[in-house]
Amino acid sequence: MGLTIYLGSKLGEWLDHKFGNANQLYYKIVTLLAVFLAMFSVIRQVLNITNNDKND
Incomplete structure (x- = not known):
């Protein structure tokens, strides 16, 4: 999660x-x-784990 945000x-x-965007618009949006994301x-991932536990 941290890596995605950092990248x-x-x-x-x-x-x-x-x-040459001075107000950091792309930085904020991306x-x-x-x-x-x-x-x-x-x-x-949590939902998949939860659903797999219910099926077992």
Whole structure:
């Protein structure tokens, strides 16, 4: 989860630097998307574990 968010923030920093964006718009957007992606992944994994425990 942390790695996904970290890589998203680094991608956003790179995009801001590449396109000369002074207000860090790409950093904010990509980091927020990375947080949602990481949370979605964790929730999906927990649901899979829970469903597998019920079937056993």
